[in-house]
Amino acid sequence: MGLNDEVGRRLKGLRQDAGLSLSELARRSGVGKGTLSELESGRRNPTLETLYALTTVLDRPLSAVLDDPPAGVREGVAGVSGSAVTAVLVERYEDERAATDVFRVTIAGGATQESAAHAPHTTESLMVLSGTAVVGLRGATQTAGPGGHAQWPADVPHLYSAPQGEVHGILFVRYPKDPPGPRPAAASRSGSRR
16 A cells, blocks of 8 residues: 555545535635545655644544554655655654654755644654754754754744755654643634645
8 A cells, every 4th residue: 555545545534523624624724625535546756845734633643644664764765745844743642641653854955834823732852863954933943964853842933944955854743632721812713624
């Protein structure tokens, strides 16, 4: 089974488990109904932004629709790509407090990818292996070089950029379960894209 088929099968199962029609998930996520139908049938390549839009509405981590992590990440392993970021799931960890996805990421040199808000209280941390990344909140970005790291709230719009050339790193995305306090206003809107 290929990446598209596996993503489609898992996405359809999550949608059905949530009791949402194709039309309703499309409306809430801002993803076109035709696109969603093609994703579920495995006929369309999923993008990182689209998958985040859908999994945020479904209140699930991105890893819920991706194939199980490979036994060792190596060059040439297929990942899911956005406008600037390619991510390969390498680990998924879950306990009673949170689910954490760990990705091997590449940010294309000279490119910037804007990511809309993820589920409430989600955080991201990037450890840079090579290159210099500019990441985090627009207007409050952080710069991290080889061996450095950055952390930011991901339940508000944020970005990834590699202005000086390609960046390789490890991205941790943490989705708390039953977080304390009210839901952030920035994450309560629908129709956003990742």
